[in-house]
Amino acid sequence: MRKILYGVWKGVKYDNTQGGHAAPKDLPLDKINNFNPGNPIDALISNFGFLVFDESVSLAGILARYYSYVHEISCGRCTPCRTGSILIEMALRDAHAGRAAEVDWDHILESAEQMEQTSLCGIGRTTAVAMIGALTFFKDRLLAPAKPMKGDMYLTMTAKCIEACPAHVNIPRYIDYVRDGHPELAAGVLLHHYPLVSTCGRVCVKPCEKACNRNAVDAPVAIKEIKRYISDHSGMPISELFKGMDPMTDYTKARVAVVGAGPAGLNCAYHLLMMGYPVDIFDKDRQAGGMALRGIPPYRLPKGVLQKETDAIGELGGVWHFGQRLGRDFTVSSLFDDGYGAVFLGIGCAEGAYLGLPGEDTSMKGYRNGIDFLLDIETKVADGILPRIDGDVVVVGCGNVAMDCCRTARRIATGKVHVVYRRTEQDASADPDEIEAAREEGIEFHFLTNPVSILSEDGHVTGVKLTRMRQTERDARGRRGVKPIEGSEYDVSCSTLIAAIGQKVERNVLSEADGVLLDRRGNISVNSALATSRPGVFAGGDCASGPTILIEGLAKGQMAANSIDEYLSRGSVGFTPRTRMGEIIHDCRLLDDGADYTRILKRPRVETPHIPVSERNNFREVDLTISTEAAEHEAERCMRCYRMYAVVTPRPIPGNDTDRLYRRKPETEMK
Known part of the structure; x- marks a missing residue:
């Protein structure tokens, strides 16, 4: 673990230049030894101040570059930040060029203090902290004879x-x-x-x-x-924004196969197409969307909305192959035999789980898993058929799939709809807004309740036997367990029982010959760059992480596209600096x-x-769009809580896009 050489953190001066190991007690230095493998962090600049770990660092040089980015991204709405960031950058560049004596440093300190105290948003209020600390405690180092800034700097502007x-x-x-x-x-x-x-x-x-x-x-x-x-x-x-666009396809680049047209696969294809790669998308269904299409009911997401957005992939040059199932119509190996340079697996978790109760018969009429239930209803509604369920419905589970199931059932059932969940409402993974909407629609919740057995007659579900649960002590993760309360069983009659307790990757889509390993949970095993055990094969979304949210699938799709680009252009998958910076921000609680x-x-x-x-x-969309007046009012509530973080390293950082993102090229002497 590297020791702090000098710096200022939360207003406290640290100076170990004459020996010692003084450091902030709440800062885990072991989390910031290296930025990427073999590339130590020589300096860190944040909303708490700055820390320098290596004597070769030029304090004026790194701060000059940091404040060049500050003034580049300053919105200009308030004078303290707009002018202060420019004044600070110019003063630091003069200092780094050996003209420190020509600068009015008292004025610069006053400008930094005004930025901190009176700026309208987090950019001005927090980026000034490092400069104030440097002038207050290490002015001699700031004004020392200039050193060339060696190495690299990676910078992130972010917020909670x-x-x-x-x-x-x-x-x-x-x-x-x-x-x-x-x-x-x-x-x-x-x-x-x-x-x-x-x-x-x-x-x-x-x-x-x-x-x-x-x-x-x-x-x-x-x-x-x-x-x-x-x-x-x-x-x-x-x-409509993509209609009529000339595809950017560069046919000198390797072809990429995207398997699965759910959120992860769609976004992977989108970003690869934007990079110019020829992309073919394979999916077992008749249209794109994956679980966003099959698992989200029309009252939340009208199908036309999703369909139009997936059409953008075709407008960009993507080629669809519908009705093609991995493991039946093609394999991972056959894709490579067909000339694809890389493969992305975004096959999702399309197989629903059942309750696993003693003696249960999954073929019993009226017993469904949540995924199959939603797919069946979606298919019928898409074909213009309004389904109907006679009698009461019980949904087991309280995640977002369970909420989609119970609210869908409420629209087509002639009787009551119940939700059974073995933990408390606070423990439920469903969006609280969805639970509240379900209550408004008359759905009855049974928390701290668990199914014991399925009641049936002549092969038909007639009800479910439930037991009440009580909470026990907290486990190592801080979550309280639950245990049945003896003698608390009771029956709830129903004609339909829906198990919405989980989902998994479909069986028989991957074989041993594909060379793609699964983890102990049955998901595709991937590393931090979403690469699988087979070179050239990447995976993301539900099939690699287990069931997750739509935005997570979209994020993994973009990450996979970047990794595939690196693999095809460099022959290996490297380092993602934004991911690493996010780890530092999280581990050191910088926000x-x-x-x-x-x-x-x-x-x-x-x-x-x-x-x-x-x-x-019916399946008419429930939520409506806010008005322009309401949107602008709501936008005014944003406090722009930006924070800016920078790390300095002795060697170049792979994939460093700071200069592309912020446009300003560093001065020649600062490279």
Whole structure:
């Protein structure tokens, strides 16, 4: 573990230049030894200050480059940040060039303090901290004779909402565009990451909102509602933006096969096509969408919305192969025999699980797993048939699939719909908004309740025997277990029992000859770059992680595309600097800086418009899009809680795209 040479962290000076190992007690230095293998972190700059680990580092040099990025991304809305960042950068460049004596450093310190105290957003308020610390405690080092800045710097501008988003979408940026009346520019920010903007704006479970700092003031910014507004007000439907485009296909590049047209596969194909690769997409179904199509009911996601967005893949040059099942019509090996240079497996977890109760018969009439139930209903609705269930329905489970099952059943069942879950409501993995919507629609919940056996007659489900559960002590992960309460059994009658407790990768899609290993849970085993055990084969989404959320699948698709590009262009899969920076931010809790939001003016969160409960007896979309006035009001609630982090290393960082992202090229002497 490297020791701190000198620096300032949370206002405390650390100087070990004469020996010693003083360090912040709450900073795990073992997490920041190296940035990438064999490339140690020589310096770290953050909202807490800066730390230098190597004597060869030029303090003026690294801070000059850091503040060049600060002023590049400063929005310019407030004078302290707009002018202060420029003044600081110019002063540091003068110092690095040996002209430190010509700079009014008292004025620079005053400018930095004004940035910290009066800037309107997190960029100005927190990036000034490092400069204030350097001038307060290490001015002699700042003004020392210039040293060339060797090595590399990787920089990330982020916020809690961005880090919580699996795709690391720059959420405050697209919210800014909405606030300024430019939803079409906001759409561009989202399209940088995925084409399913309308889809994600309707069904995302919004981990970003759970992380939003606005929770400390009143309520989180309605990020999902703003995203949906963007998709509906970007000048034309997102799907239309790609029509008539000339495909960017470069046929000198290797062909790539994407297996599975769910969110992960679609986004992998999207990004590969944007890079110019010829891409063929194989799927066992008759149209694209995967579980987003088959598992999300029309009252949440109208099928036309998803269909139009998946059409964008074809507009970009992607070639569809529907009705083609891996393991039946082709294999991983046969794809390579056909000349593909790389393969992405995004086959999902399309096989639903049953309850596994003693003596259960999965062929019993009225007994379904959640995945098959949703697929059956989706197929019938798509064919113009409104299904019907006679009698009551019991759904076991309380994840998002269970919520889709129970709310779907409520629309087609003649009787009551019950949800049974063995843990508490707080333990449920379903989106709380979905649970609340289910309650509004009259669905009855049985928490701390578990099925014991299935009741049947003549091969038909007639009910389920349940037992009440009690909570036990917490386990090593802090989660409380549950145990049955003896003698608490009771029966609930029903004609249909739906097990919505999990799903897994379909059997017989992969063989030993494919050379793709599975992990102990039956998922495809991948490394951090989503590479499998077979060279040239990558996997992502549900099939590699187990069932997850749509935005996670989209994120893995983009990551896989980048890894495939690296594999095909360099022959190996390398390092992803943004992933590594995210690990440092998380492990060192850099975003938990205790910012004071008590003086922020409270503003009510926009309410999502819905159709009345009385009209929810069909598959008409329930949630509606907010108005322009509401979207702009909600955008004003964003506090732009940006933070900027930089690491300095002695050797180049593979895949470093900092200069591309922020456009400014570093000065020659700083390379």
